[in-house]
Amino acid sequence: MTQTTATPTLANLTISQLLAQRVEAALSAAGAAGAPAVIQPSGKPEFGDFQANGVMGAAKAAKTNPRELATKVVAALDLAGIADKVEIAGPGFINIHLAPAFLAQRLEVARNDETLGIIKPAPQKVMVEYSSPNLAKEMHVGHLRSTIIGDAIARVLAFAGHDVQRCNHVGDWGTQFGMLVAYLVEAELNGDLSSLQQDVRTEERIAEINREIDKLSSRREHDERGQVALLGDALTRFEELKAEIEKLEASESDNLHGLELHDLEGFYRKSKQRFDEDEAFANRARDYVVKLQSGDPEVKVLWRMFVNLSLAHCDAVYKKLNVSLNRKDIRGESAYNDDLPVVVSDLRAAGLLEESQGAQVVFLPEFKNPEGEAQAMIIQKKDGGYLYATTDLAAVRYRHRTLDLKRVVYVVDARQSLHFQQLFTLSRKAGFAPADMALEHVAFGTMMGEDGKPFKTRSGDTVKLIELLDEAIRRAYELVNEKNPSLPDETRSRIAQAVGIGAVKYADLSKNRTSDYIFNWKAMLSFEGNTAPYLQYSYTRVASVFRKVGEFDSSAAIVIAEPAEKQLALQLAQFDEVIAFVSDTCQPHQLCSYLFALAQQFSRFYEACPILSAEGAVRDSRLAIAALTARTMKAGLSLLGIAVLEEM
RNA sequence: GCACCCAUAGCUCAGUUGGAUAGAGUGUCAGUUUCCGAAGCUGAAGGUCGCAGGUUCGAUUCCUGCUGGGUGCGCCA
Numbered sequence: 210m211t212q213t214t215a216t217p218t219l220a221n222l223t224i225s226q227l228l229a230q231r232v233e234a235a236l237s238a239a240g241a242a243g244a245p246a247v248i249q250p251s252g253k254p255e256f257g258d259f260q261a262n263g264v265m266g267a268a269k270a271a272k273t274n275p276r277e278l279a280t281k282v283v284a285a286l287d288l289a290g291i292a293d294k295v296e297i298a299g300p301g302f303i304n305i306h307l308a309p310a311f312l313a314q315r316l317e318v319a320r321n322d323e324t325l326g327i328i329k330p331a332p333q334k335v336m337v338e339y340s341s342p343n344l345a346k347e348m349h350v351g352h353l354r355s356t357i358i359g360d361a362i363a364r365v366l367a368f369a370g371h372d373v374q375r376c377n378h379v380g381d382w383g384t385q386f387g388m389l390v391a392y393l394v395e396a397e398l399n400g401d402l403s404s405l406q407q408d409v410r411t412e413e414r415i416a417e418i419n420r421e422i423d424k425l426s427s428r429r430e431h432d433e434r435g436q437v438a439l440l441g442d443a444l445t446r447f448e449e450l451k452a453e454i455e456k457l458e459a460s461e462s463d464n465l466h467g468l469e470l471h472d473l474e475g476f477y478r479k480s481k482q483r484f485d486e487d488e489a490f491a492n493r494a495r496d497y498v499v500k501l502q503s504g505d506p507e508v509k510v511l512w513r514m515f516v517n518l519s520l521a522h523c524d525a526v527y528k529k530l531n532v533s534l535n536r537k538d539i540r541g542e543s544a545y546n547d548d549l550p551v552v553v554s555d556l557r558a559a560g561l562l563e564e565s566q567g568a569q570v571v572f573l574p575e576f577k578n579p580e581g582e583a584q585a586m587i588i589q590k591k592d593g594g595y596l597y598a599t600t601d602l603a604a605v606r607y608r609h610r611t612l613d614l615k616r617v618v619y620v621v622d623a624r625q626s627l628h629f630q631q632l633f634t635l636s637r638k639a640g641f642a643p644a645d646m647a648l649e650h651v652a653f654g655t656m657m658g659e660d661g662k663p664f665k666t667r668s669g670d671t672v673k674l675i676e677l678l679d680e681a682i683r684r685a686y687e688l689v690n691e692k693n694p695s696l697p698d699e700t701r702s703r704i705a706q707a708v709g710i711g712a713v714k715y716a717d718l719s720k721n722r723t724s725d726y727i728f729n730w731k732a733m734l735s736f737e738g739n740t741a742p743y744l745q746y747s748y749t750r751v752a753s754v755f756r757k758v759g760e761f762d763s764s765a766a767i768v769i770a771e772p773a774e775k776q777l778a779l780q781l782a783q784f785d786e787v788i789a790f791v792s793d794t795c796q797p798h799q800l801c802s803y804l805f806a807l808a809q810q811f812s813r814f815y816e817a818c819p820i821l822s823a824e825g826a827v828r829d830s831r832l833a834i835a836a837l838t839a840r841t842m843k844a845g846l847s848l849l850g851i852a853v854l855e856e857m
Numbered sequence: 858g859c860a861c862c863c864a865u866a867g868c869u870c871a872g873u874u875g876g877a878u879a880g881a882g883u884g885u886c887a888g889u890u891u892c893c894g895a896a897g898c899u900g901a902a903g904g905u906c907g908c909a910g911g912u913u914c915g916a917u918u919c920c921u922g923c924u925g926g927g928u929g930c931g932c933c934a
Contacts, residue, residue, distance in 0.1 A: 249873070252880090262876055269914075300914070301878050342934070380934065543934095568932055575919060577859060579930060590932045597934050626861060627929055654862080655927080692896070720870065724863060725927070731870065736896040738882045739870085747897055754893055790873070802871065805881085821893045855894090 219507060223328050223786045224315070225249075228305060231288055232261045239281035242265035248781070257296065257304035258779055264301040275301030309769035312778040316767050319781065320837050329370035329783040330792070336374045336608060337363040339620035340527075340534055343380035344519035344541070347390060347474040348526050348665050348674040349498055351622075354653045357714045357850060358722055359620035360532045361797040362651065364848045369792045374612070377534050378604065379523075381516050381541035387498030390511045391490060392480030401501075408510040411457050416504065418450050418457075423547075426611060438613070458513075473522055474673070504544065516541075522675075529678050531710055531850050544602035549595045552603050553588055559639050567591030575634055576627070586631050601632050605648070606641040616647040618795055623652035623723065651795045654725035656717075664728050677852070678710065685709030692736075693857070704857045708734070708742050711851040715741035718849050719801035739805045741851055744842065747808035748853045751839040754820055756855075758832060765829030773817035777810040777834060784841055797849060804845045811838050 222230065225248045232246035238277035244267035251260045264282055268275035279301040286295060286303075291390045294306035339359020342348050367373040394400060428443045436673035439447050481491045500508040520536065537562075553569060561571045569589035576584035588599050608614045611833035619629060636642040658664045666672055680740050693701070716733035720726045769778050779823040780803075787803040790796075820831040843853045 235909075245874075247876085249876090250876070260876090265914075275914080293875090302877065383934085428914075533899085565931080570931070576930080579858065581859075585931050587932050593930085596932070599934095622928095623862065624928055628934090629862085652862085681930075724870095727869070729869075735883080740882090743882095743896075746894085749895055750897085759895065794873085798871080799873085799899075802881085809881095809898095814897050814901095815893080819892070855895090 221328055223789065224307075224782060225786055226328075227291070228259055228261065228288075229744050231286060231291070232263065232282065232303065235282045235286040235397050236263060236267055238285035239278060241271055241282075242279065244270065248448055251304060254459070256298065256302070257294070257306040259305045259307070260371070261303040261305065262302060268301060275668065279303060303315070307779070309775055309778075312775065312782055313767040313769050315782040316778055316834065316837055317843075319784070320644070320767070320833065323369065324370075325784055325837075327369065327788050327842055330789070332370050332372055334372045334374070335364065335366050335612060335613045335616045336376050336612070337618050338376040338378050338621065339363070340523075340532070341378040341380070341621070342523060344523075345380065345385045345477055347472075347477075348523060348669040349670065349678055350656055350674055352674055353657060353677070353713075354717055354722070355620045355622070356527075356530065356532055356534075356652055357717055358797060360534065360792075361718055361800075361849050362618065362620065363796050364533065364850065365788060365791045365797070368848055370842075374614070375534055375538040377539045378539075379520075379521075379539055379541040381519075382543040382546065382600075384498050384511055387496075387501060388480050388484045388494040389477065390497045390501070390508060390516050391494040393474070393511055393515050394493075395483070395490070396476075396479070402507065402511075405507065405510050408513075409506045410515070411460060412506040412509045413650055415457055416452055416506070418454055422447065422450050429611075436447060443455065445489070473519060500647055526674055526678070529710065530851060531782070533850070540604075542597070542600045545600050545607065548607065549589075549599050550602040552606065555606070555641075556602075556639055557587060561635070561639060562588065571635055573631055573634060578632060583807050586635060598632065601628075602636060602639070602641060605632070605636040609642050609646055614646060618649045618651050620651045620653070620795075623654055626650055626652050645729070649795065651722070653722040657725050657727045659727060659729055661727065663726065668680075670817070677714065681709035681713045681730075681734075682706055683709070684730060685712065688734060688736075688742075689857070704854055707852040707854055708745060708857070711741035711745060711846075712850055714849065715801065716746070718797045719805075721798050722796065738799070741846075744804055744808050745851070745854055745857060747811060748839065748842050748846070748854065749857050750815065751811065751842070752855045754832070754835055755839075757821060762829050762834050763836070765826065765833055766834050768826065768830045770827075771818050773810075773814040774831070774834065777807075777814040777838065780807050780810045781834075781841055782838055784845070798844060800848060804842060804849075807838065807842060807845070811835075811842075 228248045229246040232248065233244070236242070236244045236246065239749055241264075245263050246261050247263040247266070248259055251257050251527075255697050262380075263274045264279045268278045269277070276297065279297045283295055283297060283303060288295060288305065291308060291311050292305045293308040296302055296304045296306075315326070337359055339362075340352060340356040342352050363373050363375050394402065398404075425439065425443050425447050429439055438444070484494055485491075493756075497508050497511075501512055520539065525533075553562065556571060562569055563572060564570070565572075565585060568587050568591045570585040570587050572583040572585050574583040578584045586598055587596055589595055589603075605617075608617055621629070629648075633642070633648045633650075636648065637644070642648055656664045664672060666770055682705050685708040686701065689701045689704050689708065690697070695705070712733040716728070717726065719739060732738075733740055734742060736746055767778075769775050784803070791800050814834070819826065820835060823831055846853055
């Protein structure tokens, strides 16, 4: 669990942390110092709200009777103002019933706090690398999971108070871009490059600025917090240069000569076809690759034109998906081009590099190849070219040396887990990543069709992501028409957008990411069960209360009296725990489970405890609980990148 | 051959350093609507946690072996 650095007091601990602290103090007083309390939410209502399971383990270690130890622990346990009943049960469980007034107090704190009273850990510089499509192709369903899981993780980490950098490590480099550029010139510009002169000059200026930035990078110092950073003049200059690049690049992307590619996939296919059929075209393409990698400004302009076209397509997908990635988060493979020879020389200097069959490789004895020998990681091909492993190493190096990140999470398909293990191992050995810099591969399984096989069209083609999203919105629109035909069409479209996209995202996010998952339109778009539409509907029910309420005292005291009120309050009071848990484990499905349980608790509360027809202080208190529920649901869903609606 | 992931109710899935009678949803059956949105709520039935051992007060969880499924393992990313 995430630790806080501030002095532990009642106010900056989650309930579990607070109970653990008190139970451990009691264990210590009972002669079992150092034993963990093992606090968890109780499995059943009759076992209270939380249970401490640590006594059995402690008794075993001390070779004493667990019931007797439990008796001593409970006698020493100070939960004044926190619990109103503590019981010993079974072999030595301690069941804790929280005091309603204590829960009410937690809710008051959450109500008066912008971030719902969550406990903030010490902020960390974290990067989340996700989505990362190859720009030579249109985005397809294979990009969906990384994009939405990564986005949810980035949002949760930022909400938890961390300094989060999103990184879209797009594939924008390599041999296929020569082919694409050649086709761009031929098919879209009719071989006429005269209109590019302005952009070529811009490109030359960008290269000049980048050289100056590289020089500045050597002037990093330690700031007052001990962080490595650019200081004073260097920092000012760095920011100026960054701003100028941004402006220059924006001017380029505005100058696309009216080009629009509605069918990137077709563009890619046709360029490949030309490459295969026409020798002269193929030679031009190869020539462009060489020029591109040596920094030829004219080819760079053409390349950037294609990249911008492709990124515009990505932007459209992200916008439709409600994903928070934008151009500032892009740092593609091309960004590391100049670092690749440095990676090679660093590895050589560290004595890790060897030549094998003409290629520069690193042998890793930690991994075995099919012949049982040390696994080779190819750093540079025999023709001098580099591979994605080299780029990834350069990225790790950059993320430490320049960005000084403390944690990097890679939201990438599980099939690449071996690659990441090797990458992380070599990064440590080569000193690209120090021991205190966490590198995590957040892996996920494959998206399957309803037949249990990888998700494809009927004819076996990959499904374009934008088409999948449009279908989700179309299906949601049909549902809205059935349920609520009287709404204005514009409203129905807006609801369909939120429901369709929410359904696709929630279906994915609510499952444990490590396993493959089965894509099912009917299940994800159902308004019953653990789905986005159900949660969105729950939210509108709370919202509707406030449409009808009129005047009320929004700062009235919260009083927990009825069992359904207590259960809802208990759920609300655990929001901080789930945020901390998801921050640690990068498992958004835990947040989904939480929100579903919250929605259910609210529905039960709604059945059992009339709000608007109650009177006086009871009415105000229930309104306050409902308002906090709405805020929590909205915040939780927005962390998943899912929109809520006031009516649907 | 080696490595990683997975196997839990008819179906889709949870299960937090090993904890109490393994939980949700869906589907099935039953109840519930003078009351804030019934797209709700309540209840019932439904399990050899893939198989076999081991560790211990206690194993779905940890270890070993096996079966079955997925994925990966030197010049693609």
